[in-house]
Amino acid sequence: xxxxxxxxxxxxxxxxxxxxxxxxxxxxxxxxxxxxxxxxxxxxxxxxxxxxxxxxxxxxxxxxxxxxxxxxxxxxxxxxxxxxxxxxxxxxxxxxxxxxxxxxxxxxxxxxx
Amino acid sequence: xxxxxxxxxxxxxxxxxxxxxxxxxxxxxxxxxxxxxxxxxxxxxxxxxxxxxxxxxxxxxxxxxxxxxxxxxxxxxxxxxxxxxxxxxxxxxxxxxxxxxxxxxxxxxxxxxxxxx
Numbered sequence: 001x002x003x004x005x006x007x008x009x010x011x012x013x014x015x016x017x018x019x020x021x022x023x024x025x026x027x028x029x030x031x032x033x034x035x036x037x038x039x040x041x042x043x044x045x046x047x048x049x050x051x052x053x054x055x056x057x058x059x060x061x062x063x064x065x066x067x068x069x070x071x072x073x074x075x076x077x078x079x080x081x082x083x084x085x086x087x088x089x090x091x092x093x094x095x096x097x098x099x100x101x102x103x104x105x106x107x108x109x110x111x112x113x
Numbered sequence: 114x115x116x117x118x119x120x121x122x123x124x125x126x127x128x129x130x131x132x133x134x135x136x137x138x139x140x141x142x143x144x145x146x147x148x149x150x151x152x153x154x155x156x157x158x159x160x161x162x163x164x165x166x167x168x169x170x171x172x173x174x175x176x177x178x179x180x181x182x183x184x185x186x187x188x189x190x191x192x193x194x195x196x197x198x199x200x201x202x203x204x205x206x207x208x209x210x211x212x213x214x215x216x217x218x219x220x221x222x223x224x225x226x227x228x229x230x
Contacts, residue, residue, distance in 0.1 A: 034218065034219060041226060042223060043205055043221045043222055043224040044156075044207075046221075101158070103155040103156040103157075
């Protein structure tokens with residue numbers, strides 16, 4: 001069974017600092033990995049999708065890397081803003097699972113103005 | 114991408130009753146997924162709903178407790194039956210869009226926040 005761990009569980013940073021969020025997974029037989037953002041009481045917003053053959057994906061201030069062999073992904077958010085305050089979830093798509101995702105518990109981020 | 118809506122957005126229910134949650138997608142998809150997010154926890158897959166066949170349930174979830182309908186390629190319902198306070202959660206539906214449907218980007222609805230008293 002795929003286990004997904006996100007560290008740190010929670011962090012606070014001053015506005016303007018770069019954010020580094022870590023995700024690790026136990027089974028490297030993945031098809032893809034997806035990062036989501038969740039605001040309190042809300043659904044999930046897809047941020048980045050990385051296919052297993054890719055090393056990284058970028059969208060604006062966001063960059064996600066993937067090291068499948070070591071079971072790790074990192075989400076970088078450059079020049080953080082108060083609007084970046086949210087919970088960030090890492091989800092791993094199993095190679096055998098037909099889009100069934102295994103989620104971590106999330107990184108809860110607060111950006112202090 | 115895919116745009117997903119859910120009804121109701123939230124509800125407060127009494128123990129022993131049932132609630133049906135609706136999920137509507139703006140495009141035709143073969144697979145729809147239902148997840149549960151208990152307070153302070155991450156998302157857990159309940160079942161995969163394919164149009165024209167019975168839903169496939171994950172370990173720990175059964176059809177009698179969480180019956181699912183999938184009448185067409187854009188709509189699905191999840192019923193939470195004989196509710197107890199332990200069923201208080203956010204319930205989310207999701208679909209994949211773009212690329213091969215078996216392994217593509219997942220999009221989620223806004224969720225249904227259920228509180229059982």
